[in-house]
Amino acid sequence: MQALQGVSFDVKKGEFLVIIGLSGSGKSTLLRCINRLHDPTSGEIIFGGKNVAKISGSDIRTLRKKVGMIFQQFNLIPRHSVLSNVLMGRLGSMKVFPSLLGLFTEQDKKNAMKYLQLVGIDDKARIRADQLSGGQQQRVAIARALTQDPQILLADEPVASLDPATCHTVMDYLKKVNQELGITIVCNLHFLSLVRQYATRVIALQAGKIVYDGSPHEIDDAWFERIYGVGAREVHIN
Amino acid sequence: MGVKLFSFVQFSSAAFRRTIFDGLSFGFLLAIALLVILKPGDEQMLDMKTNGFVFSGLFLVSVLISLILNKNGIRTLGEHIFEPDHKKGQQIETSWYYTLWGWQLVILLLVTFGVGLDKTRFSLNELLDEDGFDGAVRLFNGIFHPNFTLLPKAILNIVETIFMAFMATFLAIPLAFVLSFFCAKNIMKGPFLFSIYLFLRTLLNVTRSVEALIWAIIFSVWVGIGPFAGMLALMIHSVASLAKQYSEMVEAVSEGPIEGIQATGATQMQTIWYAIVPQVILPYVSFTMYRWDINVRMATIIGLVGGGGIGTMLIQYQGASYVARSWLYYLSDCSCRLDFGSILSSITFCPQVESLACDFDFLSFLSGFKIFFCC
Ligand SMILES: Nc1ncnc2c1ncn2[C@@H]1O[C@H](COP(=O)(O)OP(=O)(O)O)[C@@H](O)[C@H]1O
Ligand SMILES: [Mg+2]
Numbered sequence: 001m002q003a004l005q006g007v008s009f010d011v012k013k014g015e016f017l018v019i020i021g022l023s024g025s026g027k028s029t030l031l032r033c034i035n036r037l038h039d040p041t042s043g044e045i046i047f048g049g050k051n052v053a054k055i056s057g058s059d060i061r062t063l064r065k066k067v068g069m070i071f072q073q074f075n076l077i078p079r080h081s082v083l084s085n086v087l088m089g090r091l092g093s094m095k096v097f098p099s100l101l102g103l104f105t106e107q108d109k110k111n112a113m114k115y116l117q118l119v120g121i122d123d124k125a126r127i128r129a130d131q132l133s134g135g136q137q138q139r140v141a142i143a144r145a146l147t148q149d150p151q152i153l154l155a156d157e158p159v160a161s162l163d164p165a166t167c168h169t170v171m172d173y174l175k176k177v178n179q180e181l182g183i184t185i186v187c188n189l190h191f192l193s194l195v196r197q198y199a200t201r202v203i204a205l206q207a208g209k210i211v212y213d214g215s216p217h218e219i220d221d222a223w224f225e226r227i228y229g230v231g232a233r234e235v236h237i238n
Numbered sequence: 239m240g241v242k243l244f245s246f247v248q249f250s251s252a253a254f255r256r257t258i259f260d261g262l263s264f265g266f267l268l269a270i271a272l273l274v275i276l277k278p279g280d281e282q283m284l285d286m287k288t289n290g291f292v293f294s295g296l297f298l299v300s301v302l303i304s305l306i307l308n309k310n311g312i313r314t315l316g317e318h319i320f321e322p323d324h325k326k327g328q329q330i331e332t333s334w335y336y337t338l339w340g341w342q343l344v345i346l347l348l349v350t351f352g353v354g355l356d357k358t359r360f361s362l363n364e365l366l367d368e369d370g371f372d373g374a375v376r377l378f379n380g381i382f383h384p385n386f387t388l389l390p391k392a393i394l395n396i397v398e399t400i401f402m403a404f405m406a407t408f409l410a411i412p413l414a415f416v417l418s419f420f421c422a423k424n425i426m427k428g429p430f431l432f433s434i435y436l437f438l439r440t441l442l443n444v445t446r447s448v449e450a451l452i453w454a455i456i457f458s459v460w461v462g463i464g465p466f467a468g469m470l471a472l473m474i475h476s477v478a479s480l481a482k483q484y485s486e487m488v489e490a491v492s493e494g495p496i497e498g499i500q501a502t503g504a505t506q507m508q509t510i511w512y513a514i515v516p517q518v519i520l521p522y523v524s525f526t527m528y529r530w531d532i533n534v535r536m537a538t539i540i541g542l543v544g545g546g547g548i549g550t551m552l553i554q555y556q557g558a559s560y561v562a563r564s565w566l567y568y569l570s571d572c573s574c575r576l577d578f579g580s581i582l583s584s585i586t587f588c589p590q591v592e593s594l595a596c597d598f599d600f601l602s603f604l605s606g607f608k609i610f611f612c613c
Binding site for chain 2: 035037061062063064065067068069071073074075076077078079080088089090091092093096099100141144145148
């Protein structure tokens with residue numbers, strides 16, 4: 001069985017690309033192939049002029065440094081402080097020994113605080129990560145990804161475990177990152193209403209194939225039924 | 239097709255277990271019957287070749303019996319125990335005394351109990367024998383009339399015992415810590431690493447299956463009788479046990495933080511340090527305390543075979559007066575029962591340690607009595 005088949009698309013610099021599709025349609029697989037948390041069995045993934053589908057070892061780490069990622073479950077280290085979690089974004093650029101001793105530079109710390117400020121959570125820097133609410137944790141995760149200084153940010157259903165209000169806060173920060181820092185964003189989403197609000201472009205997956213690629217505003221009821229199946233109803237969150 | 243294959247495999251593994259179980263249980267009964275009828279002499283009992291041959295024969299006969307019985311729809315105990323789930327509840331309910339498996343169980347228990355009585359030379363006569371009982375009473379009285387001239391030496395030896403346990407645990411921690419990552423399946427991915435994993439796991443299993451008591455004997459020959467030998471024995475045993483427990487913790491960590499760190503471009507080493515270690519550090523601490531607790535108790539026993547400390551002193555006074563001896567038994571038991579587990583658990587508020595320590599207290603209670611009566 002193949003999770004993705006014949007999927008081909010370009011992402012332009014500065015885009016806010018949203019991928020939608022039913023659960024199991026291959027959204028996560030697609031995203032995780034880009035930073036090689038999954039190994040694609042065949043095909044090409046061109047990043048920065050280089051095919052990264054078949055690289056290995058330290059090349060993968062170099063790739064991941066330039067590709068930030070945030071997850072549905074935030075994936076912070078619960079027992080570390082918020083600041084320490086954000087600093088972990090620097091691990092890929094550090095020598096192993098100082099990194100194990102936690103010897104982050106002053107510049108790193110300054111940057112980390114800057115990004116915490118950007119996502120509006122710098123007052124929580126000294127608190128343990130597991131003391132924060134879901135939405136706050138996701139903002140810390142965004143800050144961690146930003147400290148990597150990435151060219152592109154992958155977001156795998158970043159708001160799927162958040163309540164509707166927090167949902168918008170996190171999406172707003174992603175939009176800010178996209179517009180103010182000019183970082184390209186590729187984001188998996190469930191809710192179509194969010195898609196229309198934030199995406200500059202949409203790709204819809206169905207059973208591992210692209211069934212729609214275009215503007216978020218052209219997805220009408222007919223398209224909606226095609227993507228989510230006949231009889232599906234759109235849920236609005238405000 | 240897939241389902242069929244699956245149910246076939248399941249059936250055959252259940253049938254296999256049933257047959258082995260019945261083979262052993264019928265074989266056991268037949269062998270006992272044979273022993274009772276033939277009453278072989280000591281020489282015959284030591285003749286392993288013939289006996290092995292006879293027992294294998296009995297086992298095969300029993301396997302045949304089991305197969306034939308089950309083929310004809312008569313449930314054996316093995317079938318009753320290992321019956322696959324999908325066949326459960328299909329037969330008519332009958333009282334156990336109308337079934338073969340019921341009688342098989344009863345007879346098996348009775349015969350095993352009978353053989354147990356014989357093998358342990360169970361004897362009410364000995365238990366009620368007056369001379370013997372007086373001896374035990376005298377020994378017990380010794381506890382209440384301590385020989386204080388031995389006390390200073392005994393105290394020094396108890397301190398030695400406790401430090402043996404401390405050093406063994408202390409030195410085992412870093413070794414077990416490093417080993418635990420090499421013994422975790424979720425880290426050792428890929429054929430090369432996995433073969434290292436298999437090798438280390440096997441090595442640790444073998445090391446652990448050799449009792450600390452045996453290690454103490456080996457080391458007392460190697461480095462000489464004394465606390466050093468005892469400490470090494472405890473340490474080796476602790477490394478093997480801790481590494482296993484630690485690595486199981488590593489295998490149980492959640493994937494999320496690992497991916498979170500990996501996605502930043504971190505190396506394997508950084509991922510382990512930042513994503514795995516914080517998840518396992520608390521269980522590590524509680525396992526380590528439990529191990530220390532065990533080591534303090536074990537250190538006493540190990541002394542008996544030349545591992546130093548209070549145990550060795552006990553052996554040295556084997557031939558001494560009743561009073562001196564029983565006083566020492568008591569002291570060694572006390573050092574066994576310095577309850578580190580519950581003290582530490584109340585300091586650390588870690589209920590896991592507490593419950594483990596409770597379990598262990600019961601054991602140490604028993605082992606205390608064992609020392610008391612066996613020496
Ligand atoms: N580790 C895996 N091994 C094998 N198949 C997987 C694995 N993860 C996901 N799949 C399968 O790949 C398909 C796509 O999954 P996924 O990318 O997680 O979908 P989505 O994120 O859109 O819910 C699903 O059919 C799923 O069953
Ligand atoms: Mg998914």
